Amino acid sequence: EVQLVEESGGGLVQPGGSLRLSCVVSGFIFSSYATSWVRQAPGKGLEWVSVISASGGSTKYADSVKGRFTISRDNSKNTVYLQMNSLGVEDTAVYYCAKDRHMGLLPTQNDAFDFWGQGTMVTVSS
Amino acid sequence: DIQMTQSPSTLSASVGDRVTITCRASQNIGGWLAWYQQKPGKAPQLLIYKASSLEIGVPSRFSGSGSGTEFTLTISSLQPDDFGTYYCQQYDSYSRTFGQGTKVEIK
Numbered sequence: 001e002v003q004l005v006e007e008s009g010g011g012l013v014q015p016g017g018s019l020r021l022s023c024v025v026s027g028f029i030f031s032s033y034a035t036s037w038v039r040q041a042p043g044k045g046l047e048w049v050s051v052i053s054a055s056g057g058s059t060k061y062a063d064s065v066k067g068r069f070t071i072s073r074d075n076s077k078n079t080v081y082l083q084m085n086s087l088g089v090e091d092t093a094v095y096y097c098a099k100d101r102h103m104g105l106l107p108t109q110n111d112a113f114d115f116w117g118q119g120t121m122v123t124v125s126s
Numbered sequence: 127d128i129q130m131t132q133s134p135s136t137l138s139a140s141v142g143d144r145v146t147i148t149c150r151a152s153q154n155i156g157g158w159l160a161w162y163q164q165k166p167g168k169a170p171q172l173l174i175y176k177a178s179s180l181e182i183g184v185p186s187r188f189s190g191s192g193s194g195t196e197f198t199l200t201i202s203s204l205q206p207d208d209f210g211t212y213y214c215q216q217y218d219s220y221s222r223t224f225g226q227g228t229k230v231e232i233k
Contacts, residue, residue: 036222046162046170046213048222060220063127096169110217112160114181116169 002027002115004097010120013087017124021082023097023117031055031075032103036113037082039093039122049095051110052080058107064090087124094119128152128216132225140233145201147228149214154194158218161190161199164227165210173212174199206232 002025009021021037037049050061050071059071070083080097098113105111129152139145149159157177162170172181174190177197187202201208209232214225 045227046164046215046224048215048224051220051222062221098169101172101175110158110220110222112172112175112215112217113162113170114172114175116171119169 004117006117006120010122012123018085023080025078030078034100035080036098038096041093053107089124092124094121130223130225132228136229138231138233139204143204145204147199149197149225151195155216155218157193159197160215162213163210
């Protein structure tokens, strides 16, 4: 069974602070799939945040987080991370990890998301 | 960035109705479009990918069509479990933008 579990990192942080999210996956060959983070502010729609290629060699970011967030992965631990720095109130959201539907895509290829984690809430507030 | 615009923003329909949601892209995205259903407090679920391909396990009453800049999601016969918010998503560009969502309510 495919599972993505945001195991740690969510919570309350002050503006300007940092947080690291972790997403542990199982049930598929993690090292063959690109993985993304997607967020959803309270009562709002979905916003793609970042993607990392299957090997970890290619990363991309939404303009809203570029320079502040860093995505990484450890294929030996079946885990993808999102390091979030210089957090602002606008970063308050549920953060989901999500896997690409197709395996083996080139970093220049994009895909829909067939499995998602349950989400972890990040609240930025003083 | 590619902008995705859905219409309507909300719709209310009866069980058995045929329901159509439209998604327009600000530029040509070919067929690189997905549809998701999200229920309150849950992660989105993939319904359709590549504009018209039905995801495994998704009921056949869901269908997608379109290419280029205009796409539709159709529910052929609305069922009680189909309530929720539906999102389109382009994945022609790496930014994978979503539409703003269409909330479907059952009358």
